[in-house]
Amino acid sequence: MNEREQLMGKFRSLRFAQVDLGLFLDSHPDDPEALATYRELMREAEAVKKKYEESYGPLTPGAGSSGDYWDWVATPFPWESC
């Protein structure tokens, strides 16, 4: 597994944990442990996302945009990986 795949795998795991815990918080909005864990997951996911985008292009349209080309349409869409 190359560095790009490793970073993406980490981002995907963190984002998934965040989404799943977010559902729990919808029905338990006053759970202090879940709130603290959610905030930590979000912070980590955003940090990994930023690191990925710096090397491998935007995950959200326009992220890290610079230069003379719209990178969003230069990097693969997620189902292309076969």
Next chain:
Amino acid sequence: MWTYEKTLQFPVRIKNPNPALAKIIISQLGGPHGELGAATRYLSQRFSMPDRRIVGMLTDVGTEELGHVEIVSSILAQLTKNMSEQQVKESGFDVYFVDHTAGIYPQAASGVPFSTSTIASTGDVFADLNEDLAAEQKARVTYENILRLTDDPDVREPIKFLRQREINHYQRFAECLGIAQDAFAEKKNFYYYNPAFDRGVGLKNG
């Protein structure tokens, strides 16, 4: 408003094309228990929910279901990539191919196009949440039937992930039903009211 992230919630990397399998899995895109119906159901129902915890749940589960539409579509795209004409004919995929080639079109495995007749949005919190609980169970069964019909690990892993999400969502919707019932507990027969319509019986938020 939504934003898109250029990643699948669970990775899909299928090495071997298998149009016969795509013919079956397409039901979880546009079939009666499919992901497109799930997203449409939850994102529509939320407008008449009387409690923000339940509105939040339907918004967030509905959003996740859109991600699942993308996972199932990715599986279909990869299973039908680089097919030979012979594979199209022998797999029985020809009846889909004639109209859609290898394009992604939401339909049931039977060929019936995606239809909102497979979902309900009643404006009633109890009717809708019970519909949602049943929907998650029906989708789980369909994923289990897909697992019975394939031994390709590249396909099984994302399908197992999607099956597990049905169970998680079921649990969360059960909690929502509890929230709604607790809020109406002081009334002797809470099914007498439709909280989306009758005045003065709305739930409290939070």
